[in-house]
Every structure is written in structure tokens, then in C-alpha cells.
Amino acid sequence: MTFEAVNWVEVGRNSGDDLKRSVFRLLRNASAAINGDDPHDPKLLEVVPRLADLIATKPELKSFKEAYSALARATGLWNYIDKSSADTADAIVAEAVTADELGVTFHREQIAVLNDLLAGRNVILSAPTSFGKSLLIDALLATGKYERIAIVLPTIALLDEFRRRLRRRFRDRFDVIMHPGDVVGDGPTIFLGTQERLLNRDDLGSLDLTVVDEFYKLDADRKDERSASLNAAVYRLLARSRQFFFLGPNIDTVRVSGGGRWQFNFIKTRFATVAVDTFDLRAIPDKRERLLEEIGKEENWPALVFVSSPDKANTLASEAAKEMAVTESRGEFSDWLGENVGSRWSVVRSVRFGFAVHHGRIPRAIASHMVRLFNTGHLPVLFCTSTLIEGVNTAAKTVLIYDKQIKRADYDFFTFSNIKGRAGRLGEHHIGRVFLFNEPPEQVEMEVSPTVFSDEDDAPDDYVVFLEDEDKSDVVEDRISELRRSLDLDPAGLRLAASIGLDVVAEIKRTVENRLRFSTQLVFRGQPDYDTIRVLVNVVTQVKKVGEYGAKSEAQLVLRISRLRRARTIKEFLREHDDNLQEKELDFDLVFKFLRACEYGLPQIFSIIEIYVKRKHPEADYHLFLRSLARWFRAEELKNLDEEGVPIQITERFHRNGDTYSSLVERLSTAVTSRSPQLSEFERAWVANALDIPLG
Template structure:
């Protein structure tokens, strides 16, 4: 009789000859050691190996019930005992629901329904979205706000919640509100909402990002998330936070916040870890290709950067060139990419061979298709960076961790646990596999601070100025007051340029004040079509004084290059094919491959045009206007050009459709049919009418994309 967790795990990895005996051993282990993470792990492993029909199935179902794995116990049940039936009904959100919670989901749900605040720390496989959906289904909340870290998660959440037709799903700051609303937004978008409705419940996903820091200072997006939390907290609404396993909340936080904290290790999947030795990248890539070539298991390959994903794609394409493709691939997506972006991009070759890629430089619609193709089985392998791990909910049977870094920094155990959490899936992959080429980081979990509440040392000035003056701590007042005095800018101005450090705004203001009147003329724009000298002037101020985080690179290495590429994008009216051609044909670019140049073009568009350039230009507009008015000069406005850049020099709101899954290249063809849509809501209504028309010359693939978008509006 096997007794230890390791012995029983070893037996469950092989063929189970005597199902009754192994189940008896698991029951004995549970009896001796109590119900915990190890006994639950054994039950999950047994679920993969043993059928839930027949006498052994009844024993397995009883073990699943005992461990709170109620959703698994439902499957394959021939009959329920009265006790089991009662337990099942107690763990449904309501009698009519098909959803059955596991034990901890049920506890969290009932605490929330009773009006408590909850800060949940749980493994990735916990199923936090199930709790959210159940809360919406109760109908007790009139207005909910869900703050998610990425646009990809925003759209995934929007699609999932579109089933609740009694609510309007609002994803953009300028959409009109209805009687019942669910606002699904990133922190930046939430802060741009002119006026919030009466919020009943707000949810912050991946709450650990409230404390993300670099070199002792809060990251810019973390600061914005804190600002979003402060705004929501002022409403007095109930809240629910969720994120991966952490040790707890920092002791400097108020006791009422810390009392809301729940930590659980409860997981619904199991995972095996295997380490493989390899001395260099070439060996590792060869092993990855061999592992994937010998198995059809859905596999994620984690890489530290987009450059590394290209190397992985090259190895997999070479391995599959002999005709060893496991899945169908996405040939229709590959063909569209070749026609509308570039015929020689490695991504299209990979898609034809059943391999997808996901990283932060890709167009949003295409990243969505990669995940969808992987979920549907058309792609058996998805090569990814941290953008998938942190930004999308997908699961694989196996994860191969090729690198031990995120960008250029070694990952810690917390990040490793996040990556590992993507392996396994309820009802499909009970036991996942993690393949490593390095030692796993030492097991340690952080305590999470909320600097907007604690006003701790890592809180930047841009966050502190957003706090009501009456709530400033003595330390905050000592930090902020000198900056306010030196800048000569009002607190209102500093608060309006969220994300820009007051110290940086101060230096910018001091510089502009010293300029002679002749040097200020390029800042006095009279149209939304700036001259070259005007565009270059604002880019130099932006680059030198208020640059976005990690601004070097991303398709431009100087203010002059930013101005040049923005101008080129304007000249070709934001057409991606032409922007890519400009990067590829640039003789001064020393990039060794066409693929690097193509991805540099996408990187420039995603980093600069999509968000950072218009955001920085609007902040610059606020400061410049203040100084020019101070000097008695006409200020002009950069806002019109900011809007043009943000919309990729196309009709307003078309770029938003890319978030819904429709490429800008297709939505441009729909402009006439969409009429004079003055808002996103009007455009979404108009596009639903277009679905059935044959007048618009779309390919069958393009029509399928349009149909998918309409289905989730």
C-alpha cells in the first residue's frame, strides 16, 4: 500500500491497473493527513485516470465531494445521495443556475452576496470569473465596475458578459450609460470617464499590480491603478479584488482592508514539473521542437521577448517543414496577413503549420485570433511572452518555459507561479506539465502594499497629488509642497495630467518659460494638421521632459524619429501595410531581418500611436497652454491632432472595432455603410445592420470576422 503523496503521485502518472486500490490509498492518505492541498492534488490526478461511472466512479465522486471539488462530482453522476444533492444545491449561485461552485468559490460568493468586501489571493485556476458572472446573475447590483489590466482581458470579459442582456457593457469612457451598466475598463480608461454612475460593486483584477515597482518607485501603470482605486473607493461601493497567491497585505494598510483578505491554495488542476538540461539557446530550441513534434498536446512556449519568439518560431517551422504539422493551422488568417501586412512575415508561415504567436506588439484582433485558434485546436502550439501570461485567460496541457526572464530581468517565484498557473484546465486537462530548462526560483510570495492608501515611500508624486489634501500624511505634505511651489503650476493642472510626474512637469514648465516668443510659435497650433517644425517641436519636448515609461526603442530612438514616423503614418493615413513598407524599405535601419522591421512597425504603432503619443501630447497641451496664457500669448491646441493619431488617421471610432476583433483594414471598407456615426454606440448599432448586406466587397474570411464581432455586441 502506497502511503506518501510522492508515492501516490508516481502511481497516478502511470497506468492505473487497480482503480479500487488507488482510490482506497487516496482515502487513507486523506484520513491520516486531513483534507489539504496534497490530498486534493491526488483526487484531481485520479479524476484524469479513473472513469466516474461504475462503483469506482462513485468512490471517486465521494472523494471529490469531500474535497470541495463539487463541479467535478456532478460529471458522470448516475444518481445522487440526498446528502450529495443538498450539498450540490447549496453550492449553486441560485436554484436555476447550471453553475456549481467549488468549495472556496462558494465561500467567496456568499461573503460578497452578504455585502462583505473581499480581497482574494488564489491560484490562477481558481475560477474568479465564475464568481463575477454569478454576482452579475443575481441582479442585485445596478452598476458594476470591473478594472482589468489589459485591453485583451477587457475584450475577453466584454464577450463573456455579453450574455447578460439586461446590462449595458461599457468599455470606453465616452459611451453613454444605461439604467443598468457594467463598466469593463483598464485603469487608464476608468480615470477618463467624465462621471461615474452610482457604483454598487467594483472589482480589481490582478490586484498585486497595485504595488508593482521598479528600483524603489511605483511603475506608471501601477500608479494609475492606485488612482483608479482611490476614485472607486470614494464611491463607498462594495469591492472584490482577485489575484494570484501572495503572502498578505502590508501591515501599513488599514485593518479594515487587511480584514478583507482571503488567501487560499485551493486549485482545480494538478501540475508536474520536469527540468531538462541544455547548455545554450540552440540546444534549448532544438529540444522544444523535438518535444512539440512528438506530441499533439496543446502547448504554450514561454519566451522572454518578441525577438526570442521569432527564434522559437523558426525552430518549429523548420521542424514542421517535413510535413509533421499536428493541427490544421489558420491558413485563412495567414493569407489575409500576407495580403494586408507583408507577404514575408514569419507569423504567416507559422500559422500555416499550426503554430501561433502572441506578444504585445501584435495587432489586437490578430492576438485574439491566436488565442481563439489555440482554444479551438486549430493551433496546437502558442509561442508567447508575458503579454499572454498576464493578459489573457487561456490554458494548455503543457507549458515549456524557454527563458527565465521577463524582458531583461530574471523572473521571481511570483512571476513563475503566474506562468505555471496557465497549465491545466478544468474538465479537459486535469494534470498539466511544466518543462523547465533552469531551476525554479525559490518559493516566496510578496506582501502587497496599496501605496495610494498607505502613502508609502514608493508612491510617486503623480499619485500623491491625486489624494485629497485633507488626507495627506505629514510625509506626503513634506514631499509634495516643495514641488507645487517650484512648478508654478496649479494642483488642478498637475492632477489633470495623470501619469506625468510633477517633477517632470515642473522642468517642462521652467523650460517653456525661458523660451523667447519666437521659439514658442511652433507650439501655437491653429489646426489639427501640424507642419513638420511644429510636430518636431512637440516631440522634442515630449521626449526630453515627459517621456512615457521605457520609451527608448519601440520603433524610434530619438524625438526626431518619433516625429518622422508619426508624420509618415499621417501621410499614408495610418494604413498598416504602408507603414510596414516604410520600415522595411528604410535603408538606415540596421535590423538584420525583414521580420524585425515588420515587428518594429507594429511596435511603433502599438506603443506610440495607440496610446503613448496622444496621451503625452494631451499632457503637453495642458502645460503649454498654462504657460502661454501666463505669458499673455494665444495657446492653440494639440487635441485635434491627438484625436487623429489615436484613430490612426481614420474615421473616429474605427480603431475601437479592432478591440472587438475587426481589423482596421476591414472597418475602413465599412465606412460608407456605417453612415455618420457620431459615437461608438451609434457605430456598434450600425455595424449590426451591415452583417447581412452583400454590397460590401468582403472576402468570406472577412465576413466571418464581422459575424464574430456582431455576435458579441
């Protein structure tokens, strides 16, 4: 029997004896299929989560619980076995694969992967989003076999998600190192970082295990501008690690060349733990109207709406808020945003009526709280771009794929599959729903070709500059020597240049050398004055578009840097932006793009400028300025807590000169537990959730 033909909606409409007969036939046919040609057919596996929903909501199916648990055991979905109603043999299986410390029962495919890893093998795993890949990391940590672990994650938002989970589960076993300034002790340690952060750490030591999430980003052909730094970071980590584990979805093959230095088992599985219903809306005449209709239905909540750009997310959320309210319980969040960010930000109104927004411009602590409220059902609809699809786990029941582009180009089948994979969540939404508003891309196999696994002679320049001497061929040595000569950089400078772009740095070199012939304005120590900032920015805009840094003109970028340094608080800086806004409403959050640029992009390019200035004027020293800019001219502990989900607008009220991260967290904890009037009840809950402080 093919389970493609089963009309599950019709089955669910039955009741009494009719329903019991339908379910009996399904169980009988599933049993036959398990002993047939393809016991791993995804449609067969879907029977288990679909029956889970039926049995939970239909009292007349109580007598089927034992047979259902037997089916869950036979398909390998051991996490669905109901120990209280299963027969003894099935209950023993479930008990044997349950990690009490984690509160998790594993399924068959998870156990198979764990066995490989615990045998010491390197593993690259390709599995669906609902597989439970992150749980495997926790299971490895729980064994006590690994003491120093590096985990490479694509976004800071995902760093914080991992940090919260790992500290909750392993607080007493591991030190979790996430921020660049964190001090590493002698005990068991987990290094959490983006590729840029781990690439720049010099305190990693020897590692027992390196984990790389979303490993498909190692493929340079995917045109990810961070691919070279990711490959360089992974190269550096693997050289000091005795084992590695790469994870990702929907990969068919991994291509290796260059002598096969890295040996691994590639495991590809279709094993999914949730079922998905797909609704084709391509032919409807008014897609916007239908979108609003679907997101207004409670049966679809919580619902993710995928769109192509931040502006589109803001616009649709705003339009939805004008037409309906899907909740009216988030007024305090909306009020907080209006007071602490700016009342002219369109997201303020969207949130008031239940619509969350998530994209790369949203401030991290606010984006984290958006997702938290979405996952708890307080904001039932979330408009998002690919930054959420790639970076954060959500508890979405429904995914509405409204657009088919990312950065003005059609997404491929791989990305489309990743977006679809966000529908449904084990333990919460056994049956996901996907609404398609456009033609899906043609299905093709996905091959990943990591640069780190390729022949070094064929690797790009911005990767080979990170190679150790023993790994460089004569051809590579000659290439690097020529780069050092043409750019006039030592190895450290060359690695910095690679992260910016070697062609860009060559142009910066020419521009700086020309400026120094006629002026010394680029020569300063400490903090630059307004005119010097203007000259620095002018150098940047000779090689980069000013829009990359969240400004519409060179003068505006200079003004924003100056205002950020001058503002006493981030709240004051944002409110000044709100008061003086002369741009379109949709341009409001360009100021957030500017703040992101201050963290990494601008300090990087200013650092290269400093190198060339120091060639002629060794007395120049940008260090204080660059360090201050990267943390928005605030104390480091404020920036670190913002990454951990506590907005600077709150922590600035509590910060004192001389504070450390620990002393500030202690003061915040005391404010939460004592119900300090410095925190509203809404803020109190926010801080408690972000820092895992029990609410009395």
C-alpha cells in the same frame, strides 16, 4: 499515505483488473487522508482531476463513478461530481451549488468566498490560477444584488475578454461600458476599464462594487510603471464604492498601514482544480532542440512557450516554422496577415505552419484572434511573453518555460508561479504539464503592500496628487503645494504630470520655455504641419528615448506620425511600411509599438507640452491633433471595434461618414449574415466570433 509517491503514469498504463485494483487503493487511501491530518493537501486534491481523466478513458472503471463522485464531494471539488452517476446525496450537493444561469457548478472554496461577499464584506482573495476567480465575479452579478460595478483590469486585451463574457451572460441585464466615449445610462451598469481609463471617467457615480483583478500590481515595490495610476484609480473607486473584491494569485500576505481605513477579509487558499506534472529539463545539453521536439508532440498541445522578449518570441516561432508544421489549416489567416499587414512580417510564415505569437507589440485584434485559434486548437503552439501570462486566459495543456527573464532581469518566484499556473484548464485539460528549461527561483513568501492602504505621508508624489482634500495631511498638502509651484501646474495638470513622471515633466517645462524664447513653432491650432510635428517630437526626445515610441530615430518617428495621418487606411499605412522596410526582419513590428504609443504615450506627453505653450500663447490648441492621434487619425468607432477584436483593416471597408458604433456594427452584422462579398469566409467567421453574431 503521501500522494507525492504515486506514479500516475504507471497507474494509467494498467488495464482490466490491475487498473481497478490500483484505483480502488487510491480511493481508499484518499478517503483515509480526508479524515487525517491535512484534508486540504494539494496532492490529495489532485487525485480528483487525475481520476477524472482515467475514468473518462478507461471503460473498465465505469463502476467506480459513484465512489469517485463521493470523493469529489468530500474534497470540496463539487464541480467534478457526475450527477448522472452519483448517489442521491452527492447529486443533491452538486445541484445545490450549480448556477443554471451561468452553466457552472462551484467548488467548496468558491462558495465560501461568495458567502463572505454576499454578506457584504470586502474580500481580498489569493488563489491559484485554476481556482476559477473570474466565475465569482459572474456569480455576484447574477445575484441581482449589485447594479453599478467597476472592474479594473490590467490590459485592454483582458477588457475585451471580460466584455465578451459579460455581454454573453448579462446582455439583457447590464450595460457594459468599456470605451472612453461610451455613454452611461440610468440602468444597471458595469464599467470595464484599465486603471487609466477608469481614473479619467467622470460619470461613475456611486458604485455598489469595485473589483480589482491582479491586485498585486498595487505594490509599488514590484517596479511596475503603472502602479501609481492603479493605486490612484483604486483610491478613487473605493471612495465611491460600498464594497470591494480584489483577486490575484499566489499572495501570502497583504500589508496595511495608515490607520486601517479599509477593512477586509484576506482569504488565501491553495485550492486548485487541476493537477500538474512537472518535467525538469535543466540538464539537457541542447535546449533549443528539446524545445522543438516537445512542441512537435501532439500530446503536449495546446502548448504555451514562455520567452523573455517579443524578439525572442518572433525568432523562435520563425525557427520552429522552418523545421516543422504543427498544422496546415491556418493558411487563410497567414494569407490575410500577408495581405493586410505585410508579407515581410515573420509572424506570417509562423502562423502558416501552426505557430501563434503573442506579445505587447502584436495588434490587439490580431492578438485576440491568435488566442482564439490557440484555444480552439487551430494554432497548437503559442510563443508568448509575460503580456499573455498577466493578461489573457488561455486553454493551455502545457507550459514550456524556456527563459527565466523578463526585461533582462530574472523573474521572481511569484512570477514563475503565475507562469506555471497557466498549465491545465478546468473542464478541458484536467492534468497540466510544465517543462522547466532553467533553474526555478528560490521560493519566498509574497507580500503585497498596496500604496492605497499605506500612510499617505509616506506615499510617493505621483500618488498623493490624486488625493481628495479631506484625505490630505498637512505634510501632504505642503508637498503638493511645492509640486504645483515648481511645475506651474493646476491640480488637473499635476495629475496628468504624475502619469508621465514628475521629473520628466520638469524637464519638459524647461525645454518648452527655452524653445518659446526663440520660436513660435510649438504654437498651433488644429492639425500641425510636418515641421511642427518635427519640433514637437524633438521636445519629446529631449526627455525620452525614441525607442519607447517604436522608432529608431527622431526623424523616423516624425515620418511615421506624418504617414499615419496621410494614409487613407491602416492597411495602406502598414503596407507602405512593409514596402519600405530597410530594417532587420525582427524590427518589422516596431511599427506596432509606434501605434500603441500613439494611443496613450505620445498624446500624454504632447498634452503637457501644450499646457506650457498655452502659458505664453493662450491661442494654442492641440485638442484636435491629440484626439486624432490617439485613434490613429481614424473614426472612433473603428478604434473601439479594433479593441473588441475586429481589425480596422476590415471595418474601414464598411465605414461611412456619420456612422455611429451601433450603425457600423449593424452593417457588419448584415454583411456576416448575408454572406456579403466584401467579407471572405475567413473574415466572416472572424467578425462573427468577435461580435457574437450567429453564423447561419
